[in-house]
Amino acid sequence: MTEEEVRDFLIREHAPHGFADRVFALTTRQERFLVGSRDARNKSSLVWSLATVILISAAGSALWHQHEQRVEGQRAAQDVRLALRITAAKVQIAQNRLRSEHRP
Amino acid sequence: MKQLFLSMTMLLALRPLVGQDFKLPASLDALAARASETVEVNLDQRMLQLASRFLDNEDDQEAKQIIKNLKAIYVRSYEFAKAGEYNPAELEPVRAQLLRDKEWSRIVGVRSRKDGENVDVFVKAEGDHLVGMWVLSAEPKELVVVNIQGPIDMNSLSELGGQFGIPKIKRQEIKKEATR
Numbered sequence: 001m002t003e004e005e006v007r008d009f010l011i012r013e014h015a016p017h018g019f020a021d022r023v024f025a026l027t028t029r030q031e032r033f034l035v036g037s038r039d040a041r042n043k044s045s046l047v048w049s050l051a052t053v054i055l056i057s058a059a060g061s062a063l064w065h066q067h068e069q070r071v072e073g074q075r076a077a078q079d080v081r082l083a084l085r086i087t088a089a090k091v092q093i094a095q096n097r098l099r100s101e102h103r104p
Numbered sequence: 105m106k107q108l109f110l111s112m113t114m115l116l117a118l119r120p121l122v123g124q125d126f127k128l129p130a131s132l133d134a135l136a137a138r139a140s141e142t143v144e145v146n147l148d149q150r151m152l153q154l155a156s157r158f159l160d161n162e163d164d165q166e167a168k169q170i171i172k173n174l175k176a177i178y179v180r181s182y183e184f185a186k187a188g189e190y191n192p193a194e195l196e197p198v199r200a201q202l203l204r205d206k207e208w209s210r211i212v213g214v215r216s217r218k219d220g221e222n223v224d225v226f227v228k229a230e231g232d233h234l235v236g237m238w239v240l241s242a243e244p245k246e247l248v249v250v251n252i253q254g255p256i257d258m259n260s261l262s263e264l265g266g267q268f269g270i271p272k273i274k275r276q277e278i279k280k281e282a283t284r
Binding site: 070073076080082084090092094 | 181
């Protein structure tokens with residue numbers, strides 16, 4: 001290759017008309033696509049996180065409520081036993097007294 | 105004078121007693137301040153229903169049956185350190201109201217001068233069924249008031265003490281349970 005040929009080969013050529021705009025438009029579109037899909041991914045993971053938190057909270061709340069109900073119920077059952085025992089004892093005292101008084 | 109004032113206060117507080125469903129007079133709660141041991145039980149229908157789900161021991165079956173249709177149980181039991189710490193006449197307004205109310209009948213009235221033990225059992229009947237009960241028990245060192253609302257089987261109730269796996273009641277046992 002002669003020196004002249006090399007110079008011709010390396011000579012700077014202008015890009016075709018509108019090339020830069022097309023490249024810019026393409027990169028912008030890709031960027032938008034990438035940003036959009038990242039946003040969608042973020043949104044989706046946020047939704048999943050929220051759903052998980054809500055689910056865990058609901059399950060926790062249900063379990064806590066169940067626990068509270070059990071504690072309250074056991075306490076109420078204990079109160080019932082106590083109340084009936086006191087009542088039964090008093091009724092029994094009265095009955096025994098009556099029986100002994102009416103015994104010949 | 106003080107006793108008269110207390111009795112009058114109680115009488116006023118007990119005015120709603122004539123009604124069908126009533127709770128224990130608030131004035132009774134004032135005795136708690138003077139008592140050495142207090143047992144207070146307040147169980148409305150919702151609590152009774154909840155309790156019945158937890159009365160699952162073999163020994164509890166009779167109790168479960170008794171409370172099945174009850175509307176409420178209220179108990180106040182006060183034990184005093186020594187005799188004379190409360191005036192047994194404080195129960196008089198309750199007794200008088202129940203005696204006056206034609207819906208209530210006193211089926212048991214025990215007066216023991218020897219032990220100073222007085223027990224009254226009042227019941228309210230609807231047809232053949234008992235639908236309410238008051239137990240007023242005044243001993244020198246102990247005062248017990250029980251109000252049970254709803255259909256009740258007296259026999260089953262009295263049999264609870266000593267049968268169906270529930271031992272005969274002793275004061276110590278009640279105290280233990282109350283402080284638990």
